[in-house]
Amino acid sequence: MADSVTIPRPSTAEKTEAVPARHSLLVRITHWITALSFFALLLSGGEIVLSHPRFYWGEIGDDLTRPLFQLPVPSSRDLVPTGYNFVLPDQNGWSRALHFQAAWLVVLAGLLYILWGLFSGHFRRNLLPLASPTRWRAALVEHLRFRRPDPSQAGSYNPLQRLAYLAVIFILFPLAVWSGLALSHTFNAICPWAVESLGGFQSARTIHFFYALALTLFVVVHLAMIARAGFLRLTRAMITGNPGPERENSTQRDSAIQQDQP
Numbered sequence: 001m002a003d004s005v006t007i008p009r010p011s012t013a014e015k016t017e018a019v020p021a022r023h024s025l026l027v028r029i030t031h032w033i034t035a036l037s038f039f040a041l042l043l044s045g046g047e048i049v050l051s052h053p054r055f056y057w058g059e060i061g062d063d064l065t066r067p068l069f070q071l072p073v074p075s076s077r078d079l080v081p082t083g084y085n086f087v088l089p090d091q092n093g094w095s096r097a098l099h100f101q102a103a104w105l106v107v108l109a110g111l112l113y114i115l116w117g118l119f120s121g122h123f124r125r126n127l128l129p130l131a132s133p134t135r136w137r138a139a140l141v142e143h144l145r146f147r148r149p150d151p152s153q154a155g156s157y158n159p160l161q162r163l164a165y166l167a168v169i170f171i172l173f174p175l176a177v178w179s180g181l182a183l184s185h186t187f188n189a190i191c192p193w194a195v196e197s198l199g200g201f202q203s204a205r206t207i208h209f210f211y212a213l214a215l216t217l218f219v220v221v222h223l224a225m226i227a228r229a230g231f232l233r234l235t236r237a238m239i240t241g242n243p244g245p246e247r248e249n250s251t252q253r254d255s256a257i258q259q260d261q262p
Contacts, residue, residue, distance in 0.1 A: 023241050041102045075088065076092065126157065
């Protein structure tokens with residue numbers, strides 16, 4: 001009969017690993033305002049596109065103009081030639097109102113975040129992508145192999161994440177706002193250079209569409225990376241400011257226990 005073996009169980013300190021606080025209150029507030037506003041922009045923007053799913057270049061574009069490209073979807077307007085024998089319900093009224101309201105909300109939240117980030121040193125401390133070539137290479141390999149980030153990295157962003165966030169904050173987001181403002185006739189009456197610099201009204205609409213696609217792609221990748229790294233922990237971190245302890249995976253723990261057996 002085999003001798004009985006007492007298997008040591010991991011202590012509470014071994015099961016959990018403290019993770020430092022990650023997000024300030026202002027970052028969390030502006031993040032959720034931006035997230036909800038972006039969802040409203042995506043929903044209302046989709047309805048606006050369905051009213052005329054054809055895109056042009058220049059100043060003029062209508063039902064009789066040859067489009068630069070056309071989305072393969074039906075329209076909510078019966079005069080728009082889409083090749084379909086039916087039209088969708090017209091939701092253009094509420095969608096335009098919601099789109100502009102959500103746009104101004106996200107602009108105000110974005111301006112508040114950028115001003116705070118500049119004056120508090122948040123961008124310099126947490127988002128400036130200064131790293132050695134080895135660190136850049138390691139971050140790239142992690143992303144290409146879809147590796148789950150180590151819990152020790154929960155308190156900071158890797159160089160690729162920092163570069164992506166800075167590009168969205170200072171390039172993609174401002175250009176999306178600029179092209180969106182160019183679609184406002186009221187704004188164009190005050191600042192006609194906004195639409196002229198983009199090549200005309202229809203050019204601004206086409207550019208705005210591609211910026212919206214790029215932002216949507218960023219959000220999809222962002223959510224996928226959060227799910228990979230631990231959706232509940234990181235969501236809790238963006239709500240409370242701290243993701244809490246990182247619990248040891250049960251499979252890894254059982255494997256370690258088995259290795260301790262004689």
